Amino acid sequence: MPTATPFVETLPSIIPYCGAPPVPDGFWSAWNGDPVLLSVFALAAVGYAALAKRHGAAMERHQPWCFAAGWLVLFAAFVSPLCNLTSALFSARVVQHLLTIQVAAPLLVLSWPIGAVRWPNWARTLASPLAVPEIAWGLFGLFLWVWHLPGPYMAALRFDAVLWGMHASLLVGAVAAWRTVLAPDGPAMRGRGLLSAFGTSVHLAILAALLIFAPQPLFVYHLDTTAPWGLSALADQQLGGLIMGVVGAAVYVAVNLYALARWLMVPERQRT
Template sequence: MVFSSTLAATTAAAPIWNWTFDWTVVLGCGALLAAYYGAVGFKFNRKTVLWTIGVVTIFIALTSPIHDVGEHYLFSAHMLQHLLLLLIAAPLLVLGLPVGLMKRALRIGWVARTEKILSQPLFAWILSIGTLWVWHIPALYNAALVDHNLHIFEHLSFLVTAVIFWWTGLKPIARLQMNTLPAILYFFFAALASSILGLLLSFAPNSMFPTYINPIDTSHLLQVFRDGWDLSAHGDQQLGGVMMWSSGGFGYLAGVVVVMVRWYKRDQLKTFRENIALEQEREAQKSRLTPVTNDA
């Protein structure tokens, strides 16, 4: 009975499935794809797939029903939107960058200087994690929900600082990569900071965001979430906090996995080269010790 009433309420509120095609998002995603394929050509390989999925993730996060529901009704939906940008789109964009293209770009003086400044590990960490924390200050968070331009800036700042963060931790150019232990600590403390923020949101005694306490029910969805889903504003905030400390923490720890895989591959390659060199040395010694016969 509860399921049928929930289904009926959800079906009646058809706007929950609406997509919002904001021209800034459409143009931005189109520009990312055009610039990338213009630079590397229309090739089908692992890098192009990763980049394309990253851009598609941005598009889904900012135009799907997640956007409207998160902007007007549910903190947890807004949290999901931010996690898509921070932990899926941003690392996929970085992993999709071709090594050759990046090497050519870094031969340009101002690009190399800018990269050197932005990819200082401490700076990149504070910039990205600080942006995450600052935007969850209730006054600023609520301001972004009621001001469309500020909301665009919020999402843009999340994405840009996240790309800087993931670039610093997962640079595709081997000679620029952090050493293994510092890279592990870089991602570990990001996971820790994200989890702490999520726990603070989960265990806050009251709902901190007025927009979700008394939403303007323009799409007639409030009954669906409050009665159909039995989700109060405080319960919704707790759910969003759980998403932050669980998914957010594990998302950053995925960076540790990538670092460890790279370390293992480097170690295996080093061992392989050492074995080849040792075998060549043995063959050389054998040839020196083998007497030369003169059939004449």
């Protein structure tokens, strides 16, 4: 990972999408009231309710609950004060990312009624490469690394469009990747998906180690934002690496064990 560039500008002049870096006093009142984002959440809920009403007979009982849980997790990640905390702490950004890619994304995959919705031919053709586990997990892994490099990370703080490109690519990439183990195109694909997911967990651990053992802070924006929270920028970065490496790994193990259990329930003759 590249080393941090010298601190040569007044970085607090950057006001990220989630607001100015907060301090502990009054933090819990810092909810994100962006009307566009709230409208997206409302439309998603209404759209899924309409889908469930139309295809209820094809849906399993757990699927609406999975959607509701995934919706709430994303709401917590982007509307609750956690969003504002990401402006102050890199470790909070890591938590936001993990909630998105390792909790909400699998829940959204489990919530979707496979086969109930017919996509246009062009959409199926466009998405077909993502049904290949190695491609889906490889692309997702690329997104993970890119958005935790200093340059792209700083660009996401500066520009709202880049920020939402980051969140969208991570969420869509995670949904495509988890689909290969939780709802694959045939049982044989599930085994390949599990192996690909294991590979991603390995290089996620490498990324976490680089964050933990870097000799200096890599994200210069946080040099002036972490002190009110009792952390240096380097300690905050190390905390983010620990969360990524320990909590992130635990979630990978849990979801993959769940997917493996589902796979083993399939008759052996159908696994190949």
